[in-house]
Amino acid sequence: MSRSILRTIAVPLVAVVLGLLIGAVLILSQNASPSTAYTALVVGGLGDADAVLRTLQKATPLIFGGLAVAFAFKAGMFNIGGQGQLLIGAVFAAGVGFGIDGLPMVVHLPLALLAGAIAGAIWGGLAGTLKATTGAHEVIVTIMLNFVAGNLTDWLSANPWKDNSGNNIVARTPLVEDSATIPTLGAVPVGFLLAVAAAATCWMVLERTTYGFEVRSVGHNRNAAQYSGIKVGWIMSSTMAVAGMLAALGGAVESLGVDGRFEAGVNVGLGFEGITIALLARANPLGVIPAALLVGLMEAGASRMQFKAGVAPELIDVIQALILFFVAAPIIIKWLLRMRHDTSEQLQLGAGWGKS
């Protein structure tokens, strides 16, 4: 048992080490010291209560984003639309957060989260439903929906929901009411606890329910699932809706717990990081948590690394890409570790753009 766990985490672990090693070479190429840089990175992400809070805050949307990719993955679909789903969730949660006042927190906060979640479920479900009914490939549709969401949220925050206080010219909504703001417990933001709960729920649903079994069957072999009486179309629509809801919750937590409002352009790119997280976790919902914590730690410490060692914070992106490369091509690591008789499968999405 412990041996098989070791096998599962060996590849991601070695991938992280290799990523950091090559990162060290890049740091050297900038005439900086890798040890100073990496020390600053860790201190910046774990050094004190503030640093831990930052790490957990950074990890929260990554967990949601990672789950959004991992959940769809289980049904054999690639959700590359996390960015758009996150934006939609962020703007609608903020809309309810600032638009309604006079509600107690126990009603207002869940309502704002729910608004974001439902909007995201519709956004993601659209891609799944189109795939189920017309065969339109979810990769193309979700990429296009990212652009549509970018424009739509831009327009919402620049026109009907614009913050007109003072002489603000930025495309952003007003601050959300206190009753819709997600609180922090010491160094632990409540949003992070929500994300962990979401990961546990995803695992439960996928591994311990009939619905989860059907999702995994569709992911394994769509034709066999169809033949055994599973409603494949429904599974595809609903898993994409769940995926959209998860990514949107990440955006909602950003609006209600971190930024205090929606501002166009602030969350750009955040939705794509879920892909790295999900692949690092090998699409395991529980694995998403440590993967997101690792990346969150690096992101939280990046500015201290720049300050102390003079290394551009974008190094983090390069390291992420390297880690992703080594996880995606495990053959390199297996060769390094001499893991010849490994039977674990490589991640596969397969298929082209059209019907399948």
Add this chain to the structure above:
Amino acid sequence: MGEVMKPQQRQLLYAGLAVMLVLIWIFYSANGPQTTAVLAGTVRAATLLALGAMCGMIGERSGVVNIGIEGQFLLSAFAAFTIASMTGSLFMGTIAGIGMGLMMGWLLAAMAVGLKVDQIIAGTVLNIAALGLTSFFYDRSRSLGMGKYTNIDLGPLADIPLVGTVFFSRPPLTYLTMALLVVVHIALFRSVWGMRTRAIGEHPGAADTVGIDVLKLRYLNVTLAGGLAGLGGSYLALEAVGTFSRAMSGGRGFLALAVMIFGRRTPFGAYAAALFFGFTTALQNQFQLNNTFDIPPQFVGMLPFVVTIVVVALSGLVGSMRDPAALGQNYEKG
């Protein structure tokens, strides 16, 4: 086959073209300068999309999905800009951009064909790596001292009203792209290479049986196709914009994929689709410039993406557009 059109579709195409020409003529007589500006903007925006679509098309015709075009554009634009600024030569920059594109194509091939990584994940790796690398090495102080590529008038052709300005008074890489459309068309549909390429995309097993080295040809094609995306990156940095900025490809690598599907994986079809997408971009810019209409620019900006979704959904329903049969499947010699 994807490239054969039914007679009804052909009639529809001609009818559409005729309507478009009449509309352009009406707009041109109503407001000459603005119509010219929009159409010139259309061709400008279409060039990058056409190059990306050709890159994607060669990969997909051979059975390899490339969603890393966005990253190929970005890193090539970075290489082109950096080398051009260091050497002071736009030509050297262009070569560097193409070289970087070839390298990234090779990397994609190494992952997707060599290491048999899932093709979509391999493309994603390219995208994330390109964004990270270019941001990390980005040097704000660099600039193009000599400016970007300038328009070259093609003799008397450039003096034709409207058409001359739109097509025959363009910078060099735009002409090169138009020439490449013809070259790639002939290569794909009239050469032995093209026939073999299409064979390994449709039925790699059969191609293998008749002696085509499937993996080698896929390796070669994906690498060469990267050069086209590399030219796209050079175009972006040295001809369209004249500088480099973070994430400057702005999703156009993904849009190129839609253009490719829209254009039925043929160069001319892709160029027509690219012109359409370019037109919506140019229209959006024009709207923002002079506020003639009361449509928010964001809604005009959404148009190409909404249209893509509708087209992809409809093409699935109608079933008229078919993928190469072995698309996305890594080939294992039996």
